[in-house]
Amino acid sequence: MAEFSVIGERVPRVDAREKVTGEARYAADYSLPGMLWCKLLRSPYPHARVLNIDTSRAEKLNGVKAVCTGKDFGGWTWGWMSSTRDESPLAVDKVRYMAEAVAGVAATSEDIAEEACDLIKVDYEELPGVFEPEEAMKEGSPSVHDYVKNNISVEYHWDFGNVEKAFSESYIVREDRFRTSRATHGYVEPPATLAYYDPSGYITVWAAKQSPYFHYRHLSACFKLPLSRVRVIQPFIGGGFGGTKNDSLGGDFCSVLLSKITGRPVKYVESMEEELVTSRRRHSMIVYSKMGVNKDGILMAIHHRVIADGGGYTAIGPLSLYLAGFATTLPYRLPNFKYDAYRVFTNNPIGAAMRGHGVTHTRFAAEIQMEMIAEELGIDPVEIRMRNAIDNPEPGAVYETINKVLVKTCGIKEAIQRVADAPLWRDRNKVPNKDGDISWGVGLSGTSYLGGARQMGHQACAAIIRICEDGAVNLITGATDCGQGSDTVLCMIAAEELGVRLGAIDIKRVDTAYTPVDPGSYGSRVTILAGQATQKAARQAKKQLLEAAARNWQVTPEDVEIRHGRAFVLSDPEKSMPFDRLARIACYSGTGAVILGTGYSTYGIEPLDLVNGIGNGGTSYSYTAQSARVGVDMETGKIITTDFTIASDCGRLLSPLTAEGQIEGASIQGLGQTIYEDFIMDSGKTLNPTFLDYKMPLSMDVPAIKLIDVVTDDPDGPFGAKEASEGSIVSAPPAVVSAIHDATGVWFKELPVTPERVVQALKNRKNKGASAAP
Amino acid sequence: MRETEGSPIKQVRLTVNGKAYGLDVQPGKTLLELIREDLGLTGTKEGCGLGECGACTVIMDGKTVNSCLVLAAEADGKQITTIEGLADGDRLHPVQQAFIDHGGLQCGFCTPGMIMSAKALLDENQNPSDEEIRKGISGNLCRCTGYTKIIESIKAAAGNAGGR
Numbered sequence: 001m002a003e004f005s006v007i008g009e010r011v012p013r014v015d016a017r018e019k020v021t022g023e024a025r026y027a028a029d030y031s032l033p034g035m036l037w038c039k040l041l042r043s044p045y046p047h048a049r050v051l052n053i054d055t056s057r058a059e060k061l062n063g064v065k066a067v068c069t070g071k072d073f074g075g076w077t078w079g080w081m082s083s084t085r086d087e088s089p090l091a092v093d094k095v096r097y098m099a100e101a102v103a104g105v106a107a108t109s110e111d112i113a114e115e116a117c118d119l120i121k122v123d124y125e126e127l128p129g130v131f132e133p134e135e136a137m138k139e140g141s142p143s144v145h146d147y148v149k150n151n152i153s154v155e156y157h158w159d160f161g162n163v164e165k166a167f168s169e170s171y172i173v174r175e176d177r178f179r180t181s182r183a184t185h186g187y188v189e190p191p192a193t194l195a196y197y198d199p200s201g202y203i204t205v206w207a208a209k210q211s212p213y214f215h216y217r218h219l220s221a222c223f224k225l226p227l228s229r230v231r232v233i234q235p236f237i238g239g240g241f242g243g244t245k246n247d248s249l250g251g252d253f254c255s256v257l258l259s260k261i262t263g264r265p266v267k268y269v270e271s272m273e274e275e276l277v278t279s280r281r282r283h284s285m286i287v288y289s290k291m292g293v294n295k296d297g298i299l300m301a302i303h304h305r306v307i308a309d310g311g312g313y314t315a316i317g318p319l320s321l322y323l324a325g326f327a328t329t330l331p332y333r334l335p336n337f338k339y340d341a342y343r344v345f346t347n348n349p350i351g352a353a354m355r356g357h358g359v360t361h362t363r364f365a366a367e368i369q370m371e372m373i374a375e376e377l378g379i380d381p382v383e384i385r386m387r388n389a390i391d392n393p394e395p396g397a398v399y400e401t402i403n404k405v406l407v408k409t410c411g412i413k414e415a416i417q418r419v420a421d422a423p424l425w426r427d428r429n430k431v432p433n434k435d436g437d438i439s440w441g442v443g444l445s446g447t448s449y450l451g452g453a454r455q456m457g458h459q460a461c462a463a464i465i466r467i468c469e470d471g472a473v474n475l476i477t478g479a480t481d482c483g484q485g486s487d488t489v490l491c492m493i494a495a496e497e498l499g500v501r502l503g504a505i506d507i508k509r510v511d512t513a514y515t516p517v518d519p520g521s522y523g524s525r526v527t528i529l530a531g532q533a534t535q536k537a538a539r540q541a542k543k544q545l546l547e548a549a550a551r552n553w554q555v556t557p558e559d560v561e562i563r564h565g566r567a568f569v570l571s572d573p574e575k576s577m578p579f580d581r582l583a584r585i586a587c588y589s590g591t592g593a594v595i596l597g598t599g600y601s602t603y604g605i606e607p608l609d610l611v612n613g614i615g616n617g618g619t620s621y622s623y624t625a626q627s628a629r630v631g632v633d634m635e636t637g638k639i640i641t642t643d644f645t646i647a648s649d650c651g652r653l654l655s656p657l658t659a660e661g662q663i664e665g666a667s668i669q670g671l672g673q674t675i676y677e678d679f680i681m682d683s684g685k686t687l688n689p690t691f692l693d694y695k696m697p698l699s700m701d702v703p704a705i706k707l708i709d710v711v712t713d714d715p716d717g718p719f720g721a722k723e724a725s726e727g728s729i730v731s732a733p734p735a736v737v738s739a740i741h742d743a744t745g746v747w748f749k750e751l752p753v754t755p756e757r758v759v760q761a762l763k764n765r766k767n768k769g770a771s772a773a774p
Numbered sequence: 775m776r777e778t779e780g781s782p783i784k785q786v787r788l789t790v791n792g793k794a795y796g797l798d799v800q801p802g803k804t805l806l807e808l809i810r811e812d813l814g815l816t817g818t819k820e821g822c823g824l825g826e827c828g829a830c831t832v833i834m835d836g837k838t839v840n841s842c843l844v845l846a847a848e849a850d851g852k853q854i855t856t857i858e859g860l861a862d863g864d865r866l867h868p869v870q871q872a873f874i875d876h877g878g879l880q881c882g883f884c885t886p887g888m889i890m891s892a893k894a895l896l897d898e899n900q901n902p903s904d905e906e907i908r909k910g911i912s913g914n915l916c917r918c919t920g921y922t923k924i925i926e927s928i929k930a931a932a933g934n935a936g937g938r
Contacts, residue, residue, distance in 0.1 A: 012874045019882030020870040020889060022817015022857035029816035186917045188821040188829050189883040238819075238883030239917055272822040483881025483918050657877040661923050665880065668920030691826040691915060699908040699921045 006496040007719050010657045013488045024236040027192035027208040032265040038255045039113035041103040041120050043095035046347040046684025047129035057119040063112035066261040068104045076222050084314035089253030096312030097349050098684045099277045104254030106266050133309045133344035144345035153310045154318045154343035158613035160402040161336030166301035170292030178365040181751040183673040184281040186696045189238020192269040193252050197260035204231045210240030210482035211520020216512045218248040234510035240482035242353035243280040277686045283308040283351035285361040291369045297377050297384045301336035310343040311350040317343045322610050323358025326617045329401035330448035331412040332388035347684045356729035363447050367734035382420040385446045389413045404614050409712035411649025415625035416446045418708050424645045425627045438631040443738025446625045447731040450618025451723025452604045453523020460600045462516035463533040465541040467595035469587040471580025475507045478518025479530035485658035486526040490534045497538035499562030500579050524723030529601040531718035536599025544595050548586035603716045620714045623649040624727035628735040632743040637758030639675050647708035651722035662725035664705050670732025672697050678752050786850045791859025799846040806830045806841040817857040817886045828914030831887035832856050838894045857886035869893050869931040878927030880918030888914045892928045
């Protein structure tokens with residue numbers, strides 16, 4: 001293994017000091033002189049025609065400066081693909097989910113803007129709504145969008161091998177219906193923006209976006225300005241996790257339009273209730289899973305039929321359904337696979353991306369179903385996984401799945417074995433499994449996730465390294481740290497490559513006027529792709545420094561090295577100088593010498609094949625095995641989670657403190673969607689729109705977490721790195737549900753496993769003697 | 775809160791981070807709005823505005839409060855400490871330093887409120903157990919960390935925080 005001086009060190013985050021002192025400024029912390037406040041009027045109906053909007057009373061209210069409605073955007077719409085541009089900044093003819101925005105107001109205070117919204121009179125013609133995806137896809141259901149038949153928003157049919165033949169030759173074939181919860185990201189920072197439309201035709205916004213270049217393109221297209229006139233300046237971001245902060249929202253467009261109308265800056269901060277009722281949340285998916293295995297428990301075939309609640313618009317849904325399919329062939333060998341997926345429009349809030357995107361649904365179903373089959377066959381949960389798990393390819397070798405996903409490193413077997421050997425699993429039968437009303441259980445899972453997600457359009461990340469004459473280094477990328485710690489990781493990569501200390505690197509946050517365009521922070525892309533770009537930029541800058549040093553010492557550049565902030569001659573280490581001196585020499589050598597290194601990523605350039613589902617969805621793949629211990633109160637159904645052991649193959653850990661925090665945090669977010677979190681919906685209305693009622697894990701709820709590093713060295717990642725954290729949000733639900741089964745004897749196939757569902761299932765079992773939950 | 779036209783403006787005197795202020799406030803104004811808007815101390819965050827997330831936690835006369843639930847008028851005569859008042863010049867409070875050293879933060883949005891709760895806990899109990907730490911921050915939502923490294927940070931700070 002190569003020796004590193006910065007990579008692998010337990011260094012604090014580069015932005016930590018600003019965050020613990022309160023100096024870090026988030027979008028809502030920005031203000032400008034003369035600033036107005038924007039508020040939106042939202043629909044009280046989930047499905048209704050907008051007949052007329054009368055804004056005259058609002059406009060007369062003292063302090064109101066401008067009002068806008070959907071028509072003011074001139075028919076402009078946006079969407080993730082050119083064929084799915086079905087959303088307008090404000091509803092024009094029709095609202096398709098409750099609380100969809102219909103009008104925007106700019107006023108001198110937030111209170112006045114809110115009061116003005118109440119004065120806008122909208123005439124609606126209420127339409128019959130449809131709220132269950134399986135209902136919505138039936139012939140004759142109310143149509144959410146006229147341009148599609150039976151509300152089918154996205155549809156894929158992939159077929160690899162011959163599943164029918166494999167099922168007919170299987171020893172056991174199981175068919176089960178699973179359903180995942182209506183979960184959301186739950187960041188504590190609500191979406192916010194401060195916008196200024198300069199009358200000379202420039203837009204500047206400070207917006208809470210985890211992928212600011214999406215927003216940059218949306219604003220350019222909406223306001224018909226060249227990209228050079230759209231400036232998105234990145235504040236600190238208070239959490240992202242995909243979905244909402246990866247897209248543009250009604251309030252974003254209205255703030256810019258209202259600024260254009262008034263000539264004044266306009267600020268928009270969503271209330272948490274608005275956020276919770278409209279967030280572009282994780283899809284709730286119904287997974288009909290059919291799995292066949294032979295007598296030894298070896299997987300023969302899987303057929304997944306997935307029906308996803310898409311809500312009112314398409315958003316990033318085509319990718320969600322792709323991800324729910326392509327990764328089913330990992331982390332176990334699967335010779336036959338069929339996938340029929342339907343994303344269905346309903347009059348619910350929009351289904352979109354969330355950490356563990358797509359994969360979490362189908363992997364949950366497949367993991368639980370494999371456990372059910374293992375139970376039938378009398379095979380140990382570890383054993384059935386080890387028999388099926390993909391082996392780690394020899395260096396240089398590649399394992400190809402039936403759908404042509406290429407695996408170059410795979411630590412799943414080591415991860416499962418190390419979790420099985422850890423005390424939580426190993427000693428599970430040595431502790432009492434009953435304690436009064438509490439029944440204890442331990443469960444296990446083995447899962448995979450992708451890093452360096454591919455997409456349809458712009459793929460590469462870029463970076464610029466600028467060496468200052470005093471030895472300081474600017475790292476300029478288009479990547480966004482929305483909390484995951486990528487700024488720290490990128491600085492570490494730059495420091496390692498240049499041979500300087502971490503403190504010498506200063507990373508700039510995104511400003512689309514100056515930073516290179518970047519796809520965004522999603523699909524665990526940043527470490528791998530912006531990381532590779534940073535590595536290349538640093539190497540290019542270093543090459544120029546080595547050449548300057550070589551000229552100075554009259555040796556060849558190959559004979560010079562820089563380490564720990566000093567340059568020296570390899571063949572004569574007595575000849576050395578500090579990095580800052582070399583920087584000055586290099587910058588001053590020749591008139592106007594500028595030491596700039598640039599680089600862009602080249603991993604994973606081939607675009608996604610959404611239609612056929614063939615090929616890679618990511619650049620590389622992480623593997624996670626997890627065990628969990630829970631106690632179930634057999635009277636009240638309440639579940640407590642005491643322990644997690646998580647073994648992660650994240651390639652090489654570049655920044656252990658950052659990666660650990662990511663893995664821990666994601667596993668708790670995964671716990672949330674397994675036993676706590678669910679939007680309670682009644683005909684499109686969210687009945688639990690506050691953090692009090694949408695219950696996320698608190699400090700009292702979380703287990704003790706033990707982490708195990710499984711180190712692989714992936715050829716398609718900087719220093720061998722793969723993704724960290726999306727793996728453990730996928731591994732947590734099946735591990736926890738297996739543990740609940742171990743405690744109760746009941747398989748729960750619908751998430752979240754709430755106390756009500758536990759009590760009901762135990763009651764059903766008592767009545768019927770059956771072992772399956774409804 | 776809506777401003778009510780013609781409602782009486784109240785004069786509020788309070789001390790924030792050791793500095794005395796006298797301010798005219800509308801009756802509906804919250805302490806959070808006073809801190810962020812009138813004093814420009816934006817380190818204290820608004821998450822939910824309903825007292826459920828703890829992002830707006832400040833210390834008022836030694837006790838933590840959700841400043842979004844306290845009317846500015848109720849803070850009359852009180853001593854308030856916000857996140858900006860913890861460091862002593864360049865020297866960070868031990869809780870702040872521990873959060874840096876032990877990875878007790880990610881996106882940072884809950885961090886100011888979390889640190890205020892941790893400080894108040896350690897002011898009362900210099901050597902809290904794990905359970906007491908969990909309880910001490912049970913009013914503060916964090917979505918990034920899963921709390922593990924926050925609890926470790928507070929435990930590490932416990933040895934060093936006494937007397938500040």
